[in-house]
Amino acid sequence: MSEHQPFASQPKSPYKIENFFNSIPEVESVNQLNDDRIGRMLDAIYEHTWHIWGELITNAAQTFQVDFHRLHADTKALTFAGEFPNQQEEAGVPRLEPGYNPKGVYAKQLKLFALVTGDGAIPAWFDTLNGSTSDNPTYTPEFAAFREHAQLAHFLPLNETIILGDQKMTSLKNQLTWLRLGIGYIGPLTMNKNHREKLTSLLASGRRWEKLPYVAQRDAEKPEEKATTYLGLGENVEIKDPENPEKTYTVHHLYIQSSTPKAQEAKKRQKEIEEIEKEIKRIQGLVNKYDYQTPETIIRRVQQKAFKKRRAQRFFRVEVVEHPDRENPLELVYTVDWEQVAHEAEFDGVYLLVAGGSATQLQDHEILAEWKGQYRVEHRFRMLNSIFLVSPIFLKTPKRIAALLFLIMVGALVAGLIERQVRRTVTAQKKPIRGLMPENRDNLRPTIKRIFKAFSGYGIVKLKNARGGGLDCFLRSDKRPSPDSGNAGASSPSRDVFTKTSEGEAIAQERGGRSGLVGGSLKRT
Template identity: 25%
Template sequence: MSRASCGGDHRCPRDVGPPSDRGEPRHRHYRALGQSSRTREPLYRIEWFFRDMDVEALFGNGIEAGHFNDDRLARALDKFADADPWRIYHEIALGSPDACSLVLDVIRLDTTSFSVQGSYDPADFEDAPFRITRGYSKDLRPDLKQFLFGLGSYGGLPLFADVMSGNQSDKTWYGPWTERITELLSPEVWNTLIVVADSAFVTEENLNTYEKRWFISRMPETYRLCEALKDRAFADESRWIEVGSVAQEGKEAASYRIQGFEDELYGRTYRFVVVESSALDQRKAKRLEKLVAEEAQAIEKAVAQQERLSYHCEADAKVALEDWRRRHNRWGFHHVTGQVVQERTVKRRVGRPRKTDPDQGNVEVVRWRVTFTVEPDTEAIEQRRRRDSTFVLISNVPRTRRADDAELLRDYKGQIEVENLFRALKQPYFVHGIFVKTPKRVLALAYVFLLGLLVYAVTATI
């Protein structure tokens, strides 16, 4: 386990957005207990970590550095796991002075995977509260087993947290999380709280759970309604509303245009916001480039096959061209035009020519071919790029709370808060590895990491 310290090249969890009004950068550097931010210490060396410190000043009278050894810490993890670490975490997070002074408005939810080394025998997890197993890896390490972190951020503070099995689906996490958090928050708080989540939130079951709770989410691209709303938006260019940049400032900041709609999903009426971004996601841009290139290769192959053929008369060539057009009318990113051309070649007759033959045995052969001109359809490519850079938000927040659709977009783009928390949590100098074996201790250690993240986030706001 690494020390929780901030290195010089690190972005703190709340280090997002423009500088303050005084022009001061929002990023600050902190070092844990005066130690180097680059140093890592395994758990069994924790005694050496505290050896040169005033341990009594940190932890109380009678506490010595020798009291911190791996055996004691392992037993402490066992006790922590048995004491319901989920509830302990939230009592600390929601009971902190920073949290008590907050008026909860928007909670941003997201999950991430945390890959671990080791076999972790499934038999060890039969009675465990969660499982370390393979699942969808957001770390792009499907070869490793994992568990999941879930966070709920308010203003960059991880007020809500969860540790889940490695194969837990985001779609089935939001509902149980909501029911558990209901035990911690009063009805008055829930009545004013807006939950912001990604597209995995949008399922019939989750929408039923949030029938009387407010949320903002992103429509999955797999829904037909999502494509239908995009069609309606692009059909009327005059309805677009310029919003400008939302979460960033600077020349490279994306700007947005929106159109608001109301429609039904699963028998209920929701607010929908079609959002067009000036910046295309890098993955989608590469996918579009690949589609255009693949279509160009397919056209080149089809054209080459046809251009090798020749015909004895112009009528046959025109029939062949029309037949080719019927069979190849699916091109979406290129203009392909065909024309029939005449070719004249001179061939020599077989045998010796007669002396009286004015052509000396040469004869002119007239043939007809189909040739093509291929050009990129820049307008179609641009339309596809615009469509790929467009997404749809769904919300049941009433207009009495968020009158402007642009406010829904700003709330959703604030998801960068929880993403930055995950980025901080996964930094090697914060958590470098998990070297405990039992599932109980892994669970407890995961909540220790989360508590460290909470302290780290609070410190970054000072």
């Protein structure tokens, strides 16, 4: 009889191979799993990566009925620790290259591109790129590779798919590529001067903001007066194809004004204006004293002490006036351009979305709701937020690094499917798993991290008889919080349970002890 915890609920870093596999009962001889052998395994995996991935995604889509009509795209820098000198140059094989990650840390990294489904944030496609690869030109060739994959193209509704991404995805060059491919897309545009002027002219022509019937997930249980409101104003825009001057495409620009950031931006601006005024008035009292004896020194102090890096400084006009006939000849005066303040306030909380291809057929509130789902790819990326400690082991070539990332993405795929299925089940039953969140804040959308934590106390006892038959007994340790308990810290007294069978029936018999196992369901093997 043997008992062990499920490996998935207690993941560990494969930093030291022997220690890593020694905890997995299915591995009979740890000595067989040395660095070189695992390295050769990664070499073999690399050659068949996309065939394996196609099989996995096809099976997942068909088995779990995953909807691929919405795909969210993004890139992420993956940081690696250790030295990797003399990397081989091979066409199509990504290379670790130094660069700055989003946190501003200069380190060796690879770029990961991923497409995840709107249905459950399931990874549908990924690719590893050189660490210094720029984001903007990445999206269209990767999607082209995705749609050309023989297995995936066979069953995915690519012509009906809408791609969603961030500002890198909606550059003019990328938009033209999506439009030529006939692919729908939604993403944000950077609000530039032309966009602001266009919005101003639309409002001046009599167009009005319209309240969109969209409620953010975080506001679902809030009273209406406390929930964020979204106003929309849309217009169609023509884009000419420079490669075919006679061809034009119609895209939809949707200006959104969100009440929460609007209030936050107004409050921040007012606070900065008050802080600048307070500091300028303090400096006014020092003029003609100490070293505040020249206009240059006074203006420099205003810039250093009052303006600093505050964005509200652009509303101020500061001047040092000289009065030769006075005992104190210098005077610091300032004005605030309140007309400019009011003009800028019109754009508080405003951002711009663009929808092209089949996405232009959506209503404004539908475009907003689709784009708000972009958090799904970021949610899945959070599983990869770590530095991979791989230098002391078997990653000696770029191929092996890419193969390891493939295995990591397979793990992300499995985790995403588990999370999706658990959420669908608890939502259908309207019964959250109790004890996952502190302060009884359990909901119907548990994360995979908390799901694994909830079941980390479960184990399996394998019962075998002399004839080779047996049972798998699933047990829960009362030393860990029960996911069924309303109190996350609640637990029952520890006890042993010995389980035996007779003609398929399970009989639980308690014995004294301290192992803290509670008998659960049985499954014939």
